Amino acid sequence: MSVGIEIHDGGLAHVTLSRAEAGNAIGLETAHGLREAAHACAREDLRAVLLDGEGRSFCVGGDLREFSRFSGESLERHLLAVTEALHDALRTFATIDAPMVAAVQGAVAGAGIGLASAADVTLAADDASFTAAYTAIGYSPDAGVSWFLPRLVGPKRALDLLLTNRQVPAAEAAALGMVSQVVPADRLAAEAARTAEVLRRGPTAAFGATRRLVASGMTADLGAHLDRESAALAAAAASATGREGVAAFLGKRAPEFTRVPPRS
Structure with a gap:
């Protein structure tokens, strides 16, 4: 299972990207898992959602190994299926009342930036780094990255990040407005859980x-x-x-x- 979800008494949903061995890369299975998790959250009377990823990295972006197995029209169809599911998950998370907290660490690239940006409160470990990555391989953005980034950092800075693909360390990401707060890596899980609990108790x-x-x-x-x-x-x-x-x-x-x- 590439995405796990636990819904706890009291209305807290914990959604976890669980492909640590692949840097939580998003392929078709993970996109479907995120959509299923989002729909499960929408069906519940939730008070908060916590999103995180297992392993060293939160999400390295799309699963290029999976994508490389396709070509031409079959690749187009495959990527349309991946983005359809992923984008449905993002739309669904955006419609529920429960606020979302994201905890990100290590590499946050491509669609990982979209997931991190979709959260209402995003906590980054001090070892996190952010890279748009799309144009470096001849792709254009998905996962709402071209929608979120200009709103978070302004269009000029967004284009800088999207066109140059430069790596943004956690401290700079916080200064730019890409994340809410930077915390020590060994405190990320605890601080994210504390923040989600504060929101769970709220209106x-x-x-x-x-x-x-x-x-x-x-x-x-x-x-x-x-x-x-x-x-x-x-x-x-x-x-x-x-x-x-x-x-x-x-x-x-x-x-x-x-x-x-x-x-x-």
């Missing part, structure tokens, strides 16, 4: 509304976006979560946001 519906507002606000007309903000805020304030948040603030206590029931 999930408000997180979902906030994620959607930030995503749509990147391209929306200001007036239309302000209308969406108004509607989202009013709905959040009237919800049980919003009422509890205000009551806790006024009562000078920690909020107790609604939790999912234990899994049977």
